[in-house]
Amino acid sequence: MVEQFFAWLESSALGAFVKDQGATFATIEAVHLMALAVLGGAVFVSDLRLLNVVLSDVPSRTVTDNAHKAFKIALAVLMITGFVMLSGVAMKCYHNFYYWVKMGALAVGIVFAFAIRQPLLRADHATLNPWTLRLVAIASLSLWFLVAASGRWIGFSS
Amino acid sequence: MLNSLLMEFAQWLAEQPFSISLHESFYLFNWLETTHVLTLMLSLGMLFVIDARMLGWWLIEVPASRLAARLALPMWIGFSIMIATGVTLYTAIPVRYTTSIWFRTKLILLCVAALNAWTFHRHLNASAGTWELDKVPPRRTRLAAATSLCLWAGIVVCGRFIAYDWFDCGKAMSVFMNWATGCVAIAASQ
Numbered sequence: 001m002v003e004q005f006f007a008w009l010e011s012s013a014l015g016a017f018v019k020d021q022g023a024t025f026a027t028i029e030a031v032h033l034m035a036l037a038v039l040g041g042a043v044f045v046s047d048l049r050l051l052n053v054v055l056s057d058v059p060s061r062t063v064t065d066n067a068h069k070a071f072k073i074a075l076a077v078l079m080i081t082g083f084v085m086l087s088g089v090a091m092k093c094y095h096n097f098y099y100w101v102k103m104g105a106l107a108v109g110i111v112f113a114f115a116i117r118q119p120l121l122r123a124d125h126a127t128l129n130p131w132t133l134r135l136v137a138i139a140s141l142s143l144w145f146l147v148a149a150s151g152r153w154i155g156f157s158s
Numbered sequence: 159m160l161n162s163l164l165m166e167f168a169q170w171l172a173e174q175p176f177s178i179s180l181h182e183s184f185y186l187f188n189w190l191e192t193t194h195v196l197t198l199m200l201s202l203g204m205l206f207v208i209d210a211r212m213l214g215w216w217l218i219e220v221p222a223s224r225l226a227a228r229l230a231l232p233m234w235i236g237f238s239i240m241i242a243t244g245v246t247l248y249t250a251i252p253v254r255y256t257t258s259i260w261f262r263t264k265l266i267l268l269c270v271a272a273l274n275a276w277t278f279h280r281h282l283n284a285s286a287g288t289w290e291l292d293k294v295p296p297r298r299t300r301l302a303a304a305t306s307l308c309l310w311a312g313i314v315v316c317g318r319f320i321a322y323d324w325f326d327c328g329k330a331m332s333v334f335m336n337w338a339t340g341c342v343a344i345a346a347s348q
Contacts, residue, residue, distance in 0.1 A: 022322060022324070023322075023324070026318060026319055026321075026322055027315070029318050030314055030315040030318040030319070033195070033198065033314050033318060034311055034314050036198065036199060037198045037199060037202035037203050037205075037206055037310075037314070038203065038206050039199070039203075040198065040199020040200060040202070040203030041199075041202070041203030041204060041205075041206040041207045042203070042207075043199070043203070044199065044200055044203050044204065044232065045203070045204070045207050045229070048232065053232075054228050054229060054231075054232060055220070055225070055228045055229070057224075057228075058220050058224075058225075058228075062217070062219055062220065063217070066216045066217045067207075069216065070206075070210070070216065144199075145196070145199075148196050148199060149192060149196060152191075152192045152195055152196060153188075153192065156188045156192075
């Protein structure tokens with residue numbers, strides 16, 4: 001079922017478009033990396049603020065609220081460009097261990113960001129246990145690092 | 159002339175034992191490259207946070223110079239790691255990188271981005287306090303931030319394109335491209 005979907009995706013018009021020219025894939029990859037930088041900025045600035053490493057003289061809620069907006073846009077661009085890239089190399093990814101590590105980490109990351117972290121950070125941060133905020137920041141940094149690192153490793157293990 | 163000098167240096171570097179062992183190691187090279195790429199989440203991430211503030215996109219309730227000053231350290235930690243891993247990666251495959259049009263363009267864009275950052279930093283220091291909490295920062299500030307983001311987008315594109323062999327030496331290319339890539343020096347040394 002999943003394998004059939006991947007095979008269909010690679011043979012679709014989108015897959016053909018991505019594979020037609022080497023520069024198409026490379027350009028989408030570059031946009032994927034730019035969005036990764038924006039996601040990194042959003043994650044680092046808010047998590048380092050929660051850890052009191054940067055901007056400790058700015059209210060943490062101000063930083064996390066602003067960062068979450070950029071995070072959502074960057075994640076959307078990453079997922080769209082990621083899906084388009086996948087269509088060009090779907091069967092290679094299907095048989096690639098690190099691709100599935102990345103997808104697993106991404107799923108956990110999305111659930112964590114939208115179902116746990118953001119609802120928690122909507123509260124007054126002063127009322128939250130400082131250790132809760134620190135653990136949320138460490139978990140968030142670790143998860144997005146794992147998503148990005150396993151993504152890079154897909155290319156090395158073909 | 160410059161192409162020949164660069165090529166002589168690259169060929170000398172390629173014969174050094176550390177260059178050969180780095181080139182032949184699978185994991186060390188890949189770890190270095192992964193570190194180089196992933197560190198953009200920190201360096202370019204912080205740069206984006208600062209530039210987006212200068213454009214008035216977000217965090218307008220935080221004074222611009224304070225944001226830039228507070229985020230400079232993590233940004234520079236990121237850039238230091240990128241420079242160190244980037245230089246090490248260059249030593250692994252010096253001849254190919256020296257004759258890569260993307261690598262060459264990337265270095266030129268890096269110099270322009272550094273110049274833009276330096277001049278903007280001076281301007282920011284001189285004008286601090288006059289516009290810091292304005293909803294729309296001054297035109298010059300927005301222009302410098304937009305230039306910075308465009309230059310870094312170009313640097314990311316060039317960095318990613320280095321991996322592709324579209325303009326490698328030996329391919330049919332114009333006289334200008336042979337000169338711009340430095341492939342002319344390889345032809346002369348053979």
